[in-house]
Amino acid sequence: MSNGGGLLQGLFISFEGIDGAGKSTHINGLAQAFRAQGRVVTLTREPGGTPLAETLRAMVLNDAMDAMTEALLVFAARRDHLRQVIEPALAQDQVVLCDRFTDATFAYQGGGRGFDLGLLSVLERMVQTTSIDTADLVRQPDVTVWFDLPAEIAAQRLAGTRVPDKFEAQPVEFFRRVSDGYRQRMLESPARFARIDANQTREAVWRDVLAALQGRACLA
Ligand code: TMP
Numbered sequence: 044m045s046n047g048g049g050l051l052q053g054l055f056i057s058f059e060g061i062d063g064a065g066k067s068t069h070i071n072g073l074a075q076a077f078r079a080q081g082r083v084v085t086l087t088r089e090p091g092g093t094p095l096a097e098t099l100r101a102m103v104l105n106d107a108m109d110a111m112t113e114a115l116l117v118f119a120a121r122r123d124h125l126r127q128v129i130e131p132a133l134a135q136d137q138v139v140l141c142d143r144f145t146d147a148t149f150a151y152q153g154g155g156r157g158f159d160l161g162l163l164s165v166l167e168r169m170v171q172t173t174s175i176d177t178a179d180l181v182r183q184p185d186v187t188v189w190f191d192l193p194a195e196i197a198a199q200r201l202a203g204t205r206v207p208d209k210f211e212a213q214p215v216e217f218f219r220r221v222s223d224g225y226r227q228r229m230l231e232s233p234a235r236f237a238r239i240d241a242n243q244t245r246e247a248v249w250r251d252v253l254a255a256l257q258g259r260a261c262l263a
Contacts, residue, residue, distance in 0.1 A: 051082065053133030054261060055182075057144035059225060060190030061218045062211045063197030064241045069190075069252050070140055073262075076253070077138045080263055085132040088142035089120065093127045096120035104208040110156040117148050118166045125182060130173050144184055145171070146228045151210065154224020155217050184235065186259055188252060189225055192241035194218035 056073075058066045074084045090100040099120040103113055121144070132139050145167050152158040171182040194215045201211060229236040237255035241248055256262040 051136055053136045054082075054138045054186075055129065055133055055141070055184045056139065056256075056261070057141045057146065057184040057187045058190070059143060059146050059150070059187055060241060061150075061192060061194060061197050061221050061225075063201040064190035064192040065200070065245070065248065066142065066188075066190045068245065069188075069249055070142055072249060073252065073256070074140055076262060077140075083135070083137045085128065085137050085139045087124070087128055087139065089124060089144055089147065090117050091120065092124040092129075092141075093120075095123045104210065107209075110152055110158040113156065114148060114152045114158055114163060114166065117152070118170045121145065121148075122170045125171065125173050130182070141184070144187070146187060146189075146225060149228050150221045150224030154220040154222075154227070155210075155213065157220075183232075186256065186261060187232075187236050188255060189229060189236055189238050190241040190248070191222070191225070191238050194222055196242055 058070050060066050070086065074086050077084045089096070090103050091097045099116050102108075103116050103120075108116075129139055129141070148167075149160065149163055153160045153163050168181050172180065173182060197218060198215050201207070205211075229238060237252075237259070239248060239251045239255065243251075253262065
């Protein structure tokens with residue numbers, strides 16, 4: 044993050060929310076805003092972001108599997124993504140805008156599927172420690188922008204828009220549990236989270252996203 048003295052350091056921002064919460068246009072808008080301020084931006088997503096991780100993404104989104112297999116595959120994808128894309132970009136002082144990260148695993152596999160949160164925490168610590176020199180540094184986003192939208196409204200927005208993947212086809216109760224999972228993660232790391240009320244016009248959401256990042260001195 045900016046250190047206040049004008050030197051620009053790597054900045055890692057993740058974007059979260061239930062399916063239908065409307066994060067994509069804002070992520071693209073932020074990439075433009077950072078580039079307009081002279082920053083080099085890496086725009087990426089999870090699961091995905093490398094050839095291997097994109098292959099794992101297709102499996103996770105389309106193939107039937109139990110919750111543990113799902114969790115292991117998203118963390119395997121994350122490990123490759125961190126090593127190949129995120130850590131190198133941060134080492135070059137880039138801005139990394141990542142459409143979903145580990146909070147999604149706690150929300151979807153933990154909240155949605157009911158998978159063991161303690162085991163997810165163990166995997167989080169192992170997977171996000173990427174250098175033996177910094178063994179006690181577990182990589183986390185500097186800021187997580189959470190687009191918070193009631194599950195019922197997200198379901199209305201998604202209805203009929205496209206062929207749903209495995210997650211988008213879940214009932215509204217699943218997404219209520221996913222939302223609860225995100226809320227729990229925010230309670231555990233309140234300084235990292237910027238909660239945005241996504242139940243507003245696109246313009247109002249954009250204004251709030253900009254204000255949240257400006258308030259944290261990420262954007263001028
Ligand atoms: P997307 O449609 O926003 O790209 O997200 C892909 C789907 O994968 C979305 O339904 C959430 C889900 N997902 C998980 O279940 N666990 C994870 O760790 C991540 C990153 C995504």
